Amino acid sequence: MLRLAPRTCVLALGIGSILAGCTEPDATKAPAGPPAPLADVELVVDELGITHVYARSDADAFFGAGYAMARDRLFHMELMRRRAAGTRAELVGVKVLDDDVMARTMNFTKLGEADEARVRAERPEEAALFDAWTAGVNLRIEEVRSGAAPRPFGMRESELDFLPEPWASHEAFAVGKLLSFGMSNSLDRDILATAVARMAPETAERLPVLMPAFDVFPGAPAGAGGNAAPAPGPFGPPGPPKADAAAFPRDYEPIMRETASNNWALAGKHTESGRPYVCGDPHQSLTSPSRFWAVHMNSAEAGGTLDVVGFSFVGTPTVQLGHNAHIGWTATTNFADVMDLWDVAPDAAYESVSVGGETVPLVKRDEVFRVIAPGAKAGTFVDEVTVEIAEVPGYGVILPDEMLPIPRPLLADGRLLFNWTGFAPSMEAVAYLEIDRAKDIDAFEEAASILEVGAANFVAADAKEIDMFVHARVPDRGDPSARPMPWRSITDPEDPASYWTRGDLPADRMPKRRDPPEGFLFTANTDPFGFTQDGVVENDPYYYGAFYANGFRGYRIEQAIEELVASGAKVDRAAMEELQRDVxxxxxxxxxxxxxxxxxxxxxxxxxxxxxxxxxxxxxxxxxxxxxxxxxxxxxxxxxxxxxxxxxxxxxxxxxxxxxxxxxxxxxxxxxxxxxxxxxxxxxxxxxxxxxxxxxxxxxxxxxxxxxxxxxxxxxxxxxxxxxxxxxxxxxxxxxxxxxxxxxxxxxxxxxxxxxxxxxxxxxxxxxxxxxxxxxxSLYRMVVGFAADGTPEATVNFGRGNSAEPDSPHYDDQDAAWTSVTYAPLPFRRADVEAREESRVILAGGGK
Missing domain, CATH: 1.10.1400 (Penicillin amidase (Acylase) alpha subunit, N-terminal domain)
Structure with missing residues (x-):
């Protein structure tokens, strides 16, 4: 195989020059004193387009990763931070205005600031790492703004023609909150269930919409695992329709597409190596470029705590899914119900609202949305739209009509009050950082326990154990048989017991399993407990959620793994890859x-x-x-x-x-x-x-x-x-x-x-x-096994490429492997990375 000699260049950040012949930015054009890592950082790009960051400290590794993400995805990052801030219509146009209204209704910017403040107060050392990542992003932005680096696609004069502003430290937290909202989303399902109940009440009573097609319940803890009592009678007979179907829009568009995924782990007793496999393929919206970006951060060679490779959501600093030197992990959306809606009646002046018999003043703000003209340059606006947002302190936010996918009278007699556990400050970034550092399954579970929103079914393994683990804040809604649970229809606002006054479900009511006797674990967005087996959740020990995947994928995964195990042959990596191809x-x-x-x-x-x-x-x-x-x-x-x-x-x-x-x-x-x-x-x-x-x-x-x-x-x-x-x-x-x-x-x-x-x-x-x-x-498919020394080894395919630059060789170079579901090794050990090295950049340190 012919291989081009790797290119190496040194970026002396504000204090030096760049070696002749390197295609990286001309440092002579850079402004004095941009941010710099403490010591030299190596950025090695492999033949898959993945950057491997080698640094002498955790902070410098994050700095290098931030710089590398911005080098590959700066305009994509701009769109992600604008999506969280609700300003994307300023660049993309009216087609995303509804998304902007949703983002500012939820106020992801404010939520990101609150998350950042909590991390700074409780985990200041980790906050410093995220600051280093932001500094790395801003170094690349400085290069672009100064002309030392070319403008990325989307920002060039022939396109939208603008220069990026530096990233603020809270913006990655805001993007993370947006992503957690997507993983928490039950709004569309609640809205459609309510529409069915109001427009077709007899169908709503007769059709058990929660019942799965197959009884596949992979994660029942002690005390759960099925229906504990006979189903209660209907909560009132179906009445006449309360809404006219003629008013239902023919161009219905969900607020946010739901996400789904597969993952599984096979214990060593079933494998040819005697060590586990862990496999995952997250299903999300296909975007060009992909919302995932692959990276490897290594400070461990110099005594740091990081040696982790995998996939980051664009605009966030950690590896959310992948493996480190000890464990591999994947995740699927858990579908715990962490969002509720109430049909509330404001007073005539729209100054207050009654919740549970208490009058609560509304706190209102006007949000102004600017919309770019079609085909125009950035800053050229064709319209401004003002939307009034009303918050109910302690109870949530009133959803503006502009955000709803169907007319409000089809859903409610009053206004829709919305609450979400993610409105409280949380530390998802810290949780994923601690997962990146975990050395065994105990440490993995401790790290995952920090997660409070964006509930995920994690499946993880080290060289000895396999594990399925979930942790999230799920409101304790009391006895499910006492009232309709919130999935059924929008909740009665005058019922004080419907509000979240009981705290959250305890950890022992989360789905989890570790080293089960059958020797395998899997999830596929199905009901983990079996509560929906009879189509009713009001007769169970507690309420956890309602809308799950229908069980097809989970059934097929379980069936296929059982067939592999029953064959008596030891399972190899090829069999795991073949299972991800299964149709x-x-x-x-x-x-x-x-x-x-x-x-x-x-x-x-x-x-x-x-x-x-x-x-x-x-x-x-x-x-x-x-x-x-x-x-x-x-x-x-x-x-x-x-x-x-x-x-x-x-x-x-x-x-x-x-x-x-x-x-x-x-x-x-x-x-x-x-x-x-x-x-x-x-x-x-x-x-x-x-x-x-x-x-x-x-x-x-x-x-x-x-x-x-x-x-x-x-x-x-x-x-x-x-x-x-x-x-x-x-x-x-x-x-x-x-x-x-x-x-x-x-x-x-x-x-x-x-x-x-x-x-x-x-x-x-x-x-x-x-x-x-x-x-x-599937945005990517990954199979992680373990070498004889316990080090994870992965094969992978992923859609599009790691760069968002259309003229980059790594813009769409992975499409063929992704569509054909063929795999390549994911380089991790230094020797494997260097054997597949394509280019190298050294970010020169600014101190000792």
Missing amino acids: RSPLADTIVPLLEEALANVEADPALAAYKGRADLVAYAAKLSAWDREMRADRGEPVMFNALVWFAARRVFEKPMTSALFGAIHEASPPFFLGMLHNVLTNRFADASYFAPDGARVLLLAALDEASAWITTRFGSIDADFELGDVQGALFQSDLPGSAWDTEPMAVGGASDTINVAPTRFFDGNEPAAYFESTEM
């Missing part, structure tokens, strides 16, 4: 046999008389019967199966839910309807026949008829040469349409129910979409 559809495993059974009864069942002699339907079903039920991009049967299940889902749910709600839920969360369809067709709940009154056979053959007609119209016949990859692709979405950040869809396999996930929205309005875009998928 076997549990939904197809359920529905295809039901379809076969329906066709087998066409002659005998009078209800199916309309389908006698339909050779086209027989041929269609025969193709699905012969199919291996894998949603591969190079097969046509997945397209046929998707058509069948979505036409069936629409037949089942559109009428009882109203067309508007069906469209909104389909837009917000396509997997929901597929899980509910599974439950209807398998008679998993008592009222299943209400949603398929003519029976599963009639339903499936009617859907098959629609699917056959659509396939024939779209492709010419069911025997035509078409593949899933022709019509389905991953789309990395850009904040700057029409720019170099734009991408074309990349053909991928997978579906909503597969481990290698690819959820898509099948309908575009009333018709199937012309192309099925998946915009929420």
Whole structure:
């Protein structure tokens, strides 16, 4: 293999020069006295585009990481801090104005300042490390502002034409709070559940929307683990609709897309090395560039505490997911319910509001939003919008109408009061820093216990143990059987017991497992306890959450690992990588046999008389019967199966839910309807026949008829040469349409129910979409094993590239590996890094 000689250059920060021939900034143009590390810092870039920071202290390692992130992602960082500050419309335009309104309603800037103040008060040494990271970012900004470094993409004269301002120390904390909000988000689910209850009350009573498709409950602690009492009766009979479906918007857009992920760990007793594997693939919105940035920080060689590699969220200073020299860890969203809504009635002057019988004055502020003109340079504004925000001290914030995805009268008679545990100061940055430093599973759990918001299902391992651990602030809402829990509908504001007066659930009511006897752990956003098994959470020992993933991915992970273990063969890394590629559809495993059974009864069942002699339907079903039920991009049967299940889902749910709600839920969360369809067709709940009154056979053959007609119209016949990859692709979405950040869809396999996930929205309005875009998928996939000396060793693939600069060789160099799910070693040991070295920069220290 030919390898170019690595480039080395020295950046003498304000006190020297740069070696001739290096493409890095000309220090002679730099202003005097920019921030500098204490001692020299090496930035070694490998062939994946990952920067490995070698420093003589923890502070210098953070300085180097901040500089390196800004070197790769400065404009991306600008967008992230503006997203947290609610000023992104000043650069991107009106399409993100709703996001800006949400950010300033939550006041992430103020929350970031409060988090920073708490860290400075309680953990001043760690605060100094975050200051060093900010100083590293600001060094790169100084280089750009002075002309010593070129402007990054997005800031150049040919684009938005502006120079970045220095980062303030609180801004990384604000970005972190924004990310925690995303991991905490239940707003959209609460809003849609309320809309169903008000617009289709009988459906709300009959359809157990919380019930999973499969009973997969991976993290029950002692005292939890199932339903402890019979389900209480309905909290009042369904009444007439309280809202008119005609007012529901046809262009429903969620406040924030929900996130999902897979992770698992396999104990050493099942592996070829005798040491564990830990694997993870976080599913989030696909963006161009990716919201993750890979980095390695090492101060341990010089006596520091850091030797950690993995992925950071852009705009934050720590490695959130990855491995250090002792442990590896991954995470999935936990979906603990840490947000509530109340329907409150302000006084006529909108000066106060009644909460639990107490009158509380409103604290109001006006927020002014500036919106850039389409295609204009930064600072050119076409509009200013003023939104009044009203806070209820001690209880939360009134959601402005401008933030809501549907008209407020469809949800409430008054105004919507919102509370979130993240409004209190917290120390997520410190938690991830301590995870980065952890030397064993005990230390890992101690570090993860610092987390209070952004609840995550961590799966971790060292060379000896595997662990699943969760810690977060979850409000104790009292006896679940005493009143409707907050998922069901917006809460009665006059019920004093509905407010968070009992503190939080104790640690022993969090999901956790360590070294289980079966020798494996996994999570996939499912209910950890089994509380939702019967579709009711009001009959459980306590209330933890309600809306979880429907169990498809968790079921398939558990099934596949059990098959590996039962085979008796020792599991190797290749088997773990293959499991992350898995596109076997549990939904197809359920529905295809039901379809076969329906066709087998066409002659005998009078209800199916309309389908006698339909050779086209027989041929269609025969193709699905012969199919291996894998949603591969190079097969046509997945397209046929998707058509069948979505036409069936629409037949089942559109009428009882109203067309508007069906469209909104389909837009917000396509997997929901597929899980509910599974439950209807398998008679998993008592009222299943209400949603398929003519029976599963009639339903499936009617859907098959629609699917056959659509396939024939779209492709010419069911025997035509078409593949899933022709019509389905991953789309990395850009904040700057029409720019170099734009991408074309990349053909991928997978579906909503597969481990290698690819959820898509099948309908575009009333018709199937012309192309099925998946915009929420795995941002990276990682498999961590352990060497004989206990050091973690990882293989990885990730979307896009580590640089946000379109002219960088590392802008999109990882797309091929990501789409094909092929892996490369993640360099960690110094010898491996240097063997894959592509370039090197030395940040010259400013002191001793």
